[in-house]
Amino acid sequence: xxxxxxxxxxxxxxxxxxxxxxxxxxxxxxxxxxxxxxxxxxxxxxxxxxxxxxxxxxxxxxxxxxxxxxxxxxxxxxxxxxxxxxxxxxxxxxxxxxxx
Amino acid sequence: xxxxxxxxxxxxxxxxxxxxxxxxxxxxxxxxxxxxxxxxxxxxxxxxxxxxxxxxxxxxxxxxxxxxxxxxxxxxxxxxxxxxxxxxxxxxxxxxxxxxxxxxxxxxxxx
Numbered sequence: 001x002x003x004x005x006x007x008x009x010x011x012x013x014x015x016x017x018x019x020x021x022x023x024x025x026x027x028x029x030x031x032x033x034x035x036x037x038x039x040x041x042x043x044x045x046x047x048x049x050x051x052x053x054x055x056x057x058x059x060x061x062x063x064x065x066x067x068x069x070x071x072x073x074x075x076x077x078x079x080x081x082x083x084x085x086x087x088x089x090x091x092x093x094x095x096x097x098x099x100x
Numbered sequence: 101x102x103x104x105x106x107x108x109x110x111x112x113x114x115x116x117x118x119x120x121x122x123x124x125x126x127x128x129x130x131x132x133x134x135x136x137x138x139x140x141x142x143x144x145x146x147x148x149x150x151x152x153x154x155x156x157x158x159x160x161x162x163x164x165x166x167x168x169x170x171x172x173x174x175x176x177x178x179x180x181x182x183x184x185x186x187x188x189x190x191x192x193x194x195x196x197x198x199x200x201x202x203x204x205x206x207x208x209x210x211x
Contacts, residue, residue: 002105002157009112009150016123023126023135031195032132035139038187039126042143042180043119046150049173058158059165062172069176073183077190084194 003054010050017043034079041072104156111153118146131203132195136188143184151177 017040024036045065052061118141125138155173158166 002109005109005112009116012116013119016119019123019127029132029195029200031191031198031200032135034191035126035132035135038191039122039139039142042147042184045176045180046115046147049151049154053154053157058154059169062169062176066172066176066179069180069183073187076187080187080190080194084197 006050006053010047010054013043013047013050017047030083031080034076034083037079038072038076041068041075045069045072102160104160108153108157111149111156115146115150115153118142118149122146132200133192133202136192140185140188143188144181147180147184148177151180 020036020039020043024033024040027033027036045068048061048065048068049058052058052065055061122138122142125141126135129135129138151173155170155177158173159170160166
């Protein structure tokens with residue numbers, strides 16, 4: 001009964017990742033897209049641990065999840081710093097008027 | 101059904117609920133800063149709850165190896181708890197410097 005519960009939680013998490021992808025695609029500014037990617041990365045970290053529980057091999061998947069959390073943090077920080085230097089976060093001028 | 105399994109089911113369900121709330125927040129809230137508010141809750145509350153639930157369930161056979169893996173899981177939770185607000189702060193600083201306007205009721209009426 002417990003593994004099917006973990007499978008249910010993992011399927012629900014995948015569904016929420018697909019919902020977060022909507023914000024990543026349609027987000028008016030680039031920072032919205034970075035935010036959606038950050039959320040998807042956090043959910044992936046949790047999903048990797050659930051996959052490890054389902055395969056009865058959590059000791060290996062813990063290291064993968066830790067590496068993924070590190071990579072997610074560095075990617076978000078680097079992307080936000082890059083767009084801070086580039087001094088432009090809107091795709092086109094019409095989107096600037098929409099967002100403001 | 102031991103007590104640790106019941107605790108794991110409780111924490112995982114609570115974490116999935118907060119993930120759902122955060123996802124609805126980043127889809128429905130009107131501007132970038134309020135979306136960051138929902139996303140921060142999704143990161144530091146829901147992910148930490150789910151990782152604590154997995155660590156409690158993993159503790160079940162009461163061996164030293166399982167204890168080591170659970171300690172590593174708690175280290176992942178502490179890492180996410182520190183780095184997620186840092187990433188949120190960096191994105192907020194970029195948005196403030198680059199001039200993303202906050203949502204106001206007056207602005208909504210004008211447009």
